[in-house]
Amino acid sequence: MDVEIEHDDLNKKFLTSLAPEWLMHTIVWRNKSDLDTMSLDDLYNHLKVYESEVQKKSEQNSQNMAFISSAKHNRGNEDVTTASVST
Numbered sequence: 001m002d003v004e005i006e007h008d009d010l011n012k013k014f015l016t017s018l019a020p021e022w023l024m025h026t027i028v029w030r031n032k033s034d035l036d037t038m039s040l041d042d043l044y045n046h047l048k049v050y051e052s053e054v055q056k057k058s059e060q061n062s063q064n065m066a067f068i069s070s071a072k073h074n075r076g077n078e079d080v081t082t083a084s085v086s087t
Contacts, residue, residue, distance in 0.1 A: 008036035011043050018047075021058045025050055 012035070015026045025047060029035065035043075 006036065007038060007040070010040055011035050011038060014040060014043065021054050022047070025054070 012030060015022075015030055018026055029043065029047070032038075
């Protein structure tokens with residue numbers, strides 16, 4: 001049993017599966033008139049051109065978080081531990 005999936009359906013599912021950072025590109029490509037005839041490979045290759053731009057914007061929107069913990073000992077000493085995480 002062969003099931004043929006239309007290019008349009010396949011491409012839209014692919015665009016929907018992209019991370020939120022790709023939203024603007026997803027909107028543009030979903031409205032392209034040739035999306036129904038374009039192969040998935042072609043769509044992927046067109047989007048691949050923008051990958052570094054999307055990653056750069058994603059890094060600019062990241063935030064740093066710091067975690068601090070402290071513990072007091074019986075002798076009055078205090079240990080402080082810090083860690084930072086980029087999100």
